[in-house]
Amino acid sequence: MSELMKNPMTVSRRGFLVTTSTLGAGLALGMTTRPTAASASPLDEVNAWVHIASDETVTIRIARSEMGQGTLTGLAQLVAEELDCDWNQVTYEFPTPGQNVARERVWGDFSTGGSRGLRGSHQYVREGGAAAKLMLVQAAADAWNVPASECTAAESVISHSASGRTTTYGKVAEAAASVPVPTQVTLRDPADWRVAGKPVKRLDTADKLTGKLVYGADISLPGMLCASIMDSPVMGGKLVSFDESAIRKMPGVKGAVAVVTSQGTNGVAVVADTWWQAHSALKQLPIEWDRGPNANFDDAAVTALLEDGLDADDAYVGNWGGDVQAAFGASATQVEATYKVPSQNHAPMEPMNATALFTKDRCEVWCPTQNGEAALAAASEASGLPLTQCEVYKTILGGGFGRRGAGDYVHQVVEIAKVFPGTPIKLQWSREEDQKHGFFHPTTMAKMHGSLDAEGNLTGLHMRISGQSILAGLMPHALVEGADYLQFQGVIKEGLNPSMDDHSICYDIPNILVDHAMRNPPIRPGFWRGVNVNQNTIYLECFLDEMAHAAGRDALEFRLALMKNHPKSAAVLKAAAEQGGWGSNDGKARGLAFLHSFGSYVAACAEVSVDGDGKLSMDRIVAATDCGTAVNPQQIEAQVQGSFVYGLSGALYSECTLANGEFQEDNFHTYPSMKIAAMPKVEVIVMPSGGFFGGVGEPTIGVAAPAVLNAIFAATGKRIRQLPLKDQSLRA
Amino acid sequence: MKTLNVNGQPVEVDAQDSTPLLWVLREHLGLTGTKYGCGIAQCGSCTVHLDGVAVRSCVMPLAAVSETTKVTTIEGLSEDGSHPVQQAWAELDVPQCGYCQPGMIMAVSGMLNASPDADDAQIDSQITNICRCGTFQRVREGVHLAKEVAKKSKGETA
Numbered sequence: 008m009s010e011l012m013k014n015p016m017t018v019s020r021r022g023f024l025v026t027t028s029t030l031g032a033g034l035a036l037g038m039t040t041r042p043t044a045a046s047a048s049p050l051d052e053v054n055a056w057v058h059i060a061s062d063e064t065v066t067i068r069i070a071r072s073e074m075g076q077g078t079l080t081g082l083a084q085l086v087a088e089e090l091d092c093d094w095n096q097v098t099y100e101f102p103t104p105g106q107n108v109a110r111e112r113v114w115g116d117f118s119t120g121g122s123r124g125l126r127g128s129h130q131y132v133r134e135g136g137a138a139a140k141l142m143l144v145q146a147a148a149d150a151w152n153v154p155a156s157e158c159t160a161a162e163s164v165i166s167h168s169a170s171g172r173t174t175t176y177g178k179v180a181e182a183a184a185s186v187p188v189p190t191q192v193t194l195r196d197p198a199d200w201r202v203a204g205k206p207v208k209r210l211d212t213a214d215k216l217t218g219k220l221v222y223g224a225d226i227s228l229p230g231m232l233c234a235s236i237m238d239s240p241v242m243g244g245k246l247v248s249f250d251e252s253a254i255r256k257m258p259g260v261k262g263a264v265a266v267v268t269s270q271g272t273n274g275v276a277v278v279a280d281t282w283w284q285a286h287s288a289l290k291q292l293p294i295e296w297d298r299g300p301n302a303n304f305d306d307a308a309v310t311a312l313l314e315d316g317l318d319a320d321d322a323y324v325g326n327w328g329g330d331v332q333a334a335f336g337a338s339a340t341q342v343e344a345t346y347k348v349p350s351q352n353h354a355p356m357e358p359m360n361a362t363a364l365f366t367k368d369r370c371e372v373w374c375p376t377q378n379g380e381a382a383l384a385a386a387s388e389a390s391g392l393p394l395t396q397c398e399v400y401k402t403i404l405g406g407g408f409g410r411r412g413a414g415d416y417v418h419q420v421v422e423i424a425k426v427f428p429g430t431p432i433k434l435q436w437s438r439e440e441d442q443k444h445g446f447f448h449p450t451t452m453a454k455m456h457g458s459l460d461a462e463g464n465l466t467g468l469h470m471r472i473s474g475q476s477i478l479a480g481l482m483p484h485a486l487v488e489g490a491d492y493l494q495f496q497g498v499i500k501e502g503l504n505p506s507m508d509d510h511s512i513c514y515d516i517p518n519i520l521v522d523h524a525m526r527n528p529p530i531r532p533g534f535w536r537g538v539n540v541n542q543n544t545i546y547l548e549c550f551l552d553e554m555a556h557a558a559g560r561d562a563l564e565f566r567l568a569l570m571k572n573h574p575k576s577a578a579v580l581k582a583a584a585e586q587g588g589w590g591s592n593d594g595k596a597r598g599l600a601f602l603h604s605f606g607s608y609v610a611a612c613a614e615v616s617v618d619g620d621g622k623l624s625m626d627r628i629v630a631a632t633d634c635g636t637a638v639n640p641q642q643i644e645a646q647v648q649g650s651f652v653y654g655l656s657g658a659l660y661s662e663c664t665l666a667n668g669e670f671q672e673d674n675f676h677t678y679p680s681m682k683i684a685a686m687p688k689v690e691v692i693v694m695p696s697g698g699f700f701g702g703v704g705e706p707t708i709g710v711a712a713p714a715v716l717n718a719i720f721a722a723t724g725k726r727i728r729q730l731p732l733k734d735q736s737l738r739a
Numbered sequence: 740m741k742t743l744n745v746n747g748q749p750v751e752v753d754a755q756d757s758t759p760l761l762w763v764l765r766e767h768l769g770l771t772g773t774k775y776g777c778g779i780a781q782c783g784s785c786t787v788h789l790d791g792v793a794v795r796s797c798v799m800p801l802a803a804v805s806e807t808t809k810v811t812t813i814e815g816l817s818e819d820g821s822h823p824v825q826q827a828w829a830e831l832d833v834p835q836c837g838y839c840q841p842g843m844i845m846a847v848s849g850m851l852n853a854s855p856d857a858d859d860a861q862i863d864s865q866i867t868n869i870c871r872c873g874t875f876q877r878v879r880e881g882v883h884l885a886k887e888v889a890k891k892s893k894g895e896t897a
Contacts, residue, residue: 075836215837218772218813225771283762405838652873675781683875684863
């Protein structure tokens, strides 16, 4: 616990309120990963976002989770921009979900997903920084007995030019805390930004280079025991019995515990002095399972289920316009193709883990989570204690990608900790457990049917999606009369469903129908970086490539002709194509893809070569992003580059297959991930057009696979319509 | 009880001979910079140096590490984060989530111990660590920058 300073619970000046609605939205309590001035005295802050110590250290509070995507630094830049502090003095801390509850959710939403970290909070964090600045200036003006309007502030120094006096933020911070909170602030135009918008270094790098950063897996508390868990190998199966006597005398073993949770866990954990002892004993533990109703479900059954939906009558419509059947009837050429995307696991480098300390009147959890408030709610539900008697301390995540929005592992650790009251329990999943009990990227198929007129114009498109719905599996309350509109991410027209306008299709196709026949196999679905744009963009962008080819038209020109009313879309596509060498006569094979999602416009031009043995080499990618406003261009570059590794790992190698109801790919030897040798060089064009904030972590993942698949066609004449690519021959 | 030489210090370890070095480091010695990622030598998050050579500690039983073997972990690579690879990583902001980076840094520094002029082909064949965030492009740039940093500091001390 040496590195972990627990914040004392903050007592709100406005009282204490926890309601069902705040719980439902997700919840949490404060921790920092290192001691700060704010930890010592949480009330001496300037406001909720800013604490300034007498040594001029500026601590900016970050409500969202940091999992590598750089949101921590971007949010700090936005606060610092308006605060006008010295960026070199800036550090950060995570307020806790419980403090947020206690302070009427002063930090807003903690949940970190959907590329919302910046675009969902830029307004209020900037206002927080601006308000803090006004309070600091007012405090100085009060001390000097001059009007605040005569004072200026920059780089943490406040000046009164008329009298030549100066002071610093650190000197007036304490007084500023009692200045009335401004009711109105003016935000700086991004065109005038000095810290935001700049490629500053991340705030969280140093400790990642020395091994000092404490991830959830590294938590150590006095007297702590460690646990390894095995959940039912088949979804829906149940633990029947286990023979603890077989492992009782193994070194360090304290016991075996049945773990049954409201989240579907039905398994057993072994607790020991060390995790290696616990895990070794778990592997020796005789366990009897009732494999349940899905015991015979295999991949052929998944495929049969999905194929059934391709022509079924029970589909609901997500996007429509004109009359596709009439278009098909009047067409000169029709093209049909069927695509398939498998189940995929997130596989963050840090396997799931959480640590809990339970007593009869308190439950504390330390964990890497993308949703601190949901983790607090999970701790409360699993412990049976009210929210006010629970705390969650967030760590930086060793990867999230959507997996760590779930609270399954929090429920598990609390259930185990309840058996050992007063003793901290660290639950660490093995990689094998992580592979078998993910929240998998949904598996779907799509039947694409398009038509061309005699001039080669796209006149009609029917896209039938068949397969798994994330919302049906995770949040059925979000379905609308049984329909999952998130399923239409990237392929739904603007205005048809305003909640989906950040993911609208930007091609004007005169006759279009996109519908979904929901087919849910017994696999737990989840939000996987990019969510439904991954498969939908493969379907749409690869099929548009097929249509352009059938029309005998250039794939760029074919797309641009459909984008006449979408200048931002056309701009990124042209930028990627131009820098990528599209249309040059150099004999290189190229492919294009475009997507509007998470509020941003992105495009990619991929260049590949395939040798005589069919070996693929991805030589170069040019990726263009218009995210409206770029808060940290070098981190955008990193996110875009990384998204190609994640997306292409998925397209090239990743599938999770079922046999006898059990996932077969249980570690990286059977679930490979891209390594440095295979990564294409990714050139990133950041071209913010201003006026909006779009997401960055996810959009470009959508164009990664289709751009490469279209380039593979250009190189080989082969259409890859079923992913992953790994076992399919590219030999000419 | 067994004595190991870790980061230049002799340390006593009370663990079973079959315990992987990874877990000895993490759970017996509190050196949690070395990470668990797969347990089967696939991902490289657990990479440490044995006598300067990068090895994957998750499949290295304690019994296979002699008392005279110099074990170096990320915590012992430099006193203050100033190893050329760490300097290059800081300069280029290589890490994203950072979980794999101690292993990545130990793999790269191990490679450069043996091949101070490692080229792209050597990087491709020797750096086989998995990074799910996809930091590889900056890792590659970082290797080349680390070579420069090392040469410069060598020149300064010469």
